[in-house]
Amino acid sequence: MPAAVRLTNVVKRFGALEVLKGVSFEINTGEVVALIGQSGSGKSTALRCINRLEAIQDGSIEACGHRVEDPKLDLRALRRDIGMVFQSYNLFPHMTVAQNIMLALRRVKNMPKDQAYEIAEQVLANVGLSEKIDNYPEQLSGGQQQRVAIARSLAMRPKVMLFDEVTSALDPKLTGEVLRVMEDLARGGMTMIVVTHEMGFAKRAANRVIYMHTGKVWETGGSDILSNPQTPELKEFMAEEL
Amino acid sequence: MQYQFDFGALVPYWKDFLSGALTTIEIALFSVIIGMGIGVACAIARRSNLTILRGIVGVYIETVRNTPFIVQIFFIFFGLSSIGFRLPIIAASVFAMVINVGAYTAEIVRAGMDSIHPSQIEAAEALGLSRFQIYRDIILLPAIERVYPSLSSQFILMMLSTSICSQISAEELTGVANNIQSNTFRSLETYFVVALIYIAITYLMRAAFFGLGLIAFPRRRRLGLGL
Amino acid sequence: MLGAFSTNHLFYLLNGLLWTVVLSALAFVLGGIAGFFVMLARVSRFRWLRRTALVYIQIVQGTPLLIQMFLLYFGLGVFGIAVPPLVAAGLGMMVYSSSYLGEIWRGAVESIAKTQFEAAECLGLTRWQALRDVILPQALKIATPPTVGFLVQLVKNTSLASVVGFLELTRAAQVINNSLFQPFLVFGFAALFYFCVCYPLSVWSRSLERKLNAGRR
Numbered sequence: 142m143p144a145a146v147r148l149t150n151v152v153k154r155f156g157a158l159e160v161l162k163g164v165s166f167e168i169n170t171g172e173v174v175a176l177i178g179q180s181g182s183g184k185s186t187a188l189r190c191i192n193r194l195e196a197i198q199d200g201s202i203e204a205c206g207h208r209v210e211d212p213k214l215d216l217r218a219l220r221r222d223i224g225m226v227f228q229s230y231n232l233f234p235h236m237t238v239a240q241n242i243m244l245a246l247r248r249v250k251n252m253p254k255d256q257a258y259e260i261a262e263q264v265l266a267n268v269g270l271s272e273k274i275d276n277y278p279e280q281l282s283g284g285q286q287q288r289v290a291i292a293r294s295l296a297m298r299p300k301v302m303l304f305d306e307v308t309s310a311l312d313p314k315l316t317g318e319v320l321r322v323m324e325d326l327a328r329g330g331m332t333m334i335v336v337t338h339e340m341g342f343a344k345r346a347a348n349r350v351i352y353m354h355t356g357k358v359w360e361t362g363g364s365d366i367l368s369n370p371q372t373p374e375l376k377e378f379m380a381e382e383l
Numbered sequence: 384m385q386y387q388f389d390f391g392a393l394v395p396y397w398k399d400f401l402s403g404a405l406t407t408i409e410i411a412l413f414s415v416i417i418g419m420g421i422g423v424a425c426a427i428a429r430r431s432n433l434t435i436l437r438g439i440v441g442v443y444i445e446t447v448r449n450t451p452f453i454v455q456i457f458f459i460f461f462g463l464s465s466i467g468f469r470l471p472i473i474a475a476s477v478f479a480m481v482i483n484v485g486a487y488t489a490e491i492v493r494a495g496m497d498s499i500h501p502s503q504i505e506a507a508e509a510l511g512l513s514r515f516q517i518y519r520d521i522i523l524l525p526a527i528e529r530v531y532p533s534l535s536s537q538f539i540l541m542m543l544s545t546s547i548c549s550q551i552s553a554e555e556l557t558g559v560a561n562n563i564q565s566n567t568f569r570s571l572e573t574y575f576v577v578a579l580i581y582i583a584i585t586y587l588m589r590a591a592f593f594g595l596g597l598i599a600f601p602r603r604r605r606l607g608l609g610l
Numbered sequence: 611m612l613g614a615f616s617t618n619h620l621f622y623l624l625n626g627l628l629w630t631v632v633l634s635a636l637a638f639v640l641g642g643i644a645g646f647f648v649m650l651a652r653v654s655r656f657r658w659l660r661r662t663a664l665v666y667i668q669i670v671q672g673t674p675l676l677i678q679m680f681l682l683y684f685g686l687g688v689f690g691i692a693v694p695p696l697v698a699a700g701l702g703m704m705v706y707s708s709s710y711l712g713e714i715w716r717g718a719v720e721s722i723a724k725t726q727f728e729a730a731e732c733l734g735l736t737r738w739q740a741l742r743d744v745i746l747p748q749a750l751k752i753a754t755p756p757t758v759g760f761l762v763q764l765v766k767n768t769s770l771a772s773v774v775g776f777l778e779l780t781r782a783a784q785v786i787n788n789s790l791f792q793p794f795l796v797f798g799f800a801a802l803f804y805f806c807v808c809y810p811l812s813v814w815s816r817s818l819e820r821k822l823n824a825g826r827r
Contacts, residue, residue: 462797
């Protein structure tokens with residue numbers, strides 16, 4: 142089975158600063174991969190390169206059959222297949238929860254309004270927020286907003302979902318509800334790449350863990366590498382995380 | 384004090400006062416609508432990647448904002464007359480006003496657009512929305528909502544500067560006042576009445592903007608936020 | 611065509627520009643003093659004072675500057691006071707400035723947190739001392755960018771003094787145009803001169819604003 146996402150020797154620079162120094166990894170369909178590392182290790186950047194929020198200078202990225210680094214790539218087609226959830230929820234504040242979810246369905250998939258509304262109801266039920274469908278984002282807690290953000294991406298039926306530190310901005314009390322939704326998604330077979338600091342989530346839900354350090358893939362393996370780190374850098378990282 | 388106030392002398396001219404007020408409102412209305420359109424277009428142009436477009440629009444905005452309106456309207460009206468384009472006075476007034484209002488509106492709207500957090504735009508991009516769709520659904524309405532008080536104030540100021548159009552003989556409220564006071568010699572009374580009418584028009588405009596805001600921004604209405 | 615417009619005309623315009631600057635400075639200083647008192651009235655403890663100042667501001671900001679100048683020009687005339695155009699224009703601009711500057715400065719003062727006032731009063735300072743030593747120095751910094759921005763408006767609005775006959779830049783341009791009939795050229799130069807005064811002020815105001823926001827973080 143072809144890989145869902147494959148990075149090969151990806152190099153990414155911000156001006157003079159080289160953030161990704163030749164990153165290669167593969168994610169298969171149905172896999173849940175946790176991408177961990179210190180700030181500055183390049184993990185968020187690598188994630189953002191996958192759906193072309195950042196452009197790479199060298200190497201190649203293949204995602205759901207699209208050649209991401211190709212300048213002639215149909216961006217909208219790529220982003221229909223890859224969903225992304227961010228650290229700060231990025232819900233559109235001037236729209237209700239329903240309108241937030243329906244926007245891309247109507248504009249990108251040209252769906253009629255009532256069909257889009259039905260899908261909105263479905264995905265909201267999946268994340269357990271059916272009753273909030275007509276509320277505005279500011280009426281929701283941080284955890285609820287993040288779950289709506291996940292629902293909004295899910296509504297587009299992506300093949301791969303990217304998560305960029307989605308619980309880092311939340312109160313510790315609220316991370317649980319978001320992680321539960323993500324674990325449900327994982328069990329349902331969604332292909333997920335999760336940049337996270339939540340080691341508990343990584344142990345429970347991830348099939349594989351990729352540890353990045355100074356812009357390179359430093360160590361990979363099953364979630365057991367979290368309890369049994371092989372490289373000294375990962376040992377040190379895990380010690381700090383606890 | 385020898386002066387006897389005589390407001391009675393103004394009564395026969397009530398129709399002129401009304402017509403002047405209506406002309407003022409008419410000029411202001413056209414200028415707001417067209418000026419808003421130009422302003423939004425210029426704001427978007429100022430944010431574009433094309434340096435030339437940004438530069439041209441920038442020159443337009445800075446020139447208009449750093450020169451007096453009376454000089455602009457003289458330049459346009461008498462200038463065009465001198466090369467054979469004798470515009471009707473109201474049209475010339477609206478034309479000059481629109482050029483003026485467009486520049487001020489552009490800056491206000493651009494500030495509003497710049498205040499939309501880049502993460503909003505990123506989220507929209509990640510959902511696959513096109514640049515045009517992002518402007519239309521994510522940037523435009525929230526930007527205008529944020530700068531709505533500034534915009535309303537600006538438009539009210541603009542209505543007040545329609546009085547300058549009297550200098551090219553426009554028959555708006557100030558022009559009418561000039562005519563009446565030269566006929567009746569009751570200058571103080573005339574300008575006093577006209578001042579009251581202008582104040583009334585500003586209240587009218589404030590109410591209209593408030594109502595418009597309630598219609599255009601349903602979120603504020605439903606959450607009970609002020610405007 | 612350019613032959614008819616001589617350096618004499620240019621100097622006439624520059625002379626007008628000089629008077630524009632003089633009128634602006636006069637309006638700013640006098641209007642500033644009056645505006646300071648307007649601001650004090652707006653933040654005063656006495657409700658009637660606050661109300662009066664508010665009404666004053668709403669009237670001045672609710673009527674065109676041109677009408678205000680006419681009212682002063684003709685108004686003072688009927689009371690037997692012969693008003694030279696400079697006085698009428700100056701008075702009109704002073705009233706206009708006082709209301710806008712008063713509001714700008716009130717905004718700056720009110721943006722200084724109430725806690726500052728409370729802290730000062732807890733130390734035993736009177737309300738006036740608190741204002742003078744604690745609030746105003748801080749408000750000064752915040753008020754500077756919008757005040758400079760207003761200066762641009764002020765200079766542009768002196769152009770209306772031309773209508774009551776004061777010989778500033780716009781009037782000078784009108785006079786020249788009435789003899790030369792070259793409006794694009796004459797008013798073009800006038801616009802250029804206004805631009806040369808206003809644009810640097812606009813740029814300065816924006817840079818002050820940026821520095822203020824950077825410092826605030």
